[in-house]
Amino acid sequence: MNRPPRLLHRMFPSWTLTLTVLAFWLMLADSFTVxxxxxxxLLGVIIPLFAARIDREFARIGKLRVIPGLLLxxxxxxxLCNLRVAxxxxxxxxxxxxxxxxxxxEINNIHxxxxxxxxxxxxxxxxSVALSDDRRHLLIHVLHIEDEAxxxxxxxxxxxxxxxxxxx
Numbered sequence: 428m429n430r431p432p433r434l435l436h437r438m439f440p441s442w443t444l445t446l447t448v449l450a451f452w453l454m455l456a457d458s459f460t461v462x463x464x465x466x467x468x469l470l471g472v473i474i475p476l477f478a479a480r481i482d483r484e485f486a487r488i489g490k491l492r493v494i495p496g497l498l499l500x501x502x503x504x505x506x507l508c509n510l511r512v513a514x515x516x517x518x519x520x521x522x523x524x525x526x527x528x529x530x531x532x533e534i535n536n537i538h539x540x541x542x543x544x545x546x547x548x549x550x551x552x553x554x555s556v557a558l559s560d561d562r563r564h565l566l567i568h569v570l571h572i573e574d575e576a577x578x579x580x581x582x583x584x585x586x587x588x589x590x591x592x593x594x595x
Contacts, residue, residue: 444478445471486538489595497589504550504585512551515571523571527556530565530579534587537562539594546586 452467453459515523534540540562544555552570559565569578 441475441478444475447471448474487536487595488593490592493589493592497586497593500585500589501546501549508551508553512570515552524573525568525570526572528567528569528572528575528579529559530567530582532563532565532587533583534591534594535562536591536594539590540565542594543582543586543590547582 448471449464449467452470453463456463456467532540532543534543540558544558544565547553547555547565547567554568555565556568557566567582572578
C-alpha cells in the first residue's frame with residue numbers, strides 16, 4: 428500500500444475533517460460562490476492543522492445497556508427539578524441557601540466526565556462550574572443546598588456510577 432508523502436500528510440492530516448469543515452462552511456455561508464468555496468477550503472486546511480496538535484483522548488465505550496436507564500433518570504430528574512426550582516424561585520428568597528460544593532470524582536474518563544457535567548448542568552438548580560486540573564474534583568453551584576453529602580451521593584449513584592459503566 429502506498430503511503431502519502433510526509434509533507435502532504437503534514438499539510439492535510441485529515442482529509443475527512445477538511446471536507447467536513449468545507450461542507451459545514453458552505454452550509455453556514457447561505458450562498459455558494461467561488462469566494463465562499465475558497466474560504467471554506469482555506470478553513471478546511473487550517474482547522475485540521477490545529478486539531479492535529481490537540482492531545483486527543485479517545486472514548487472507550489463499555490456497557491451500552493445502561494444508556495436507556497440513564498436517559499430516563501436524567502429526564503425524570505430534569506422534570507422534578509424544574510418543579511422544585513419553580514417553587515423555590517417563586518417562594519421566599521431567604522429560604523434559599525445557594526453555594527458551591529466540590530464533588531470528588533471516581534470517574535476518570537474525560538468523555539464520562541463531560542457527560543456528567545452536562546447532566547448536572549441540564550438539571551435545573553445545579554451548574555457544573557469547574558473541573559480540577561487532576562480531574563479528581565468537580566465544582567458545582569447549587570441553587571439550594573439542604574444536605575451536601577446527600578446531593579453528592581445522589582449524583583454519584585444516579586449518574587456517575589452508570590457513566591463509569593458506559594465509559595470504563
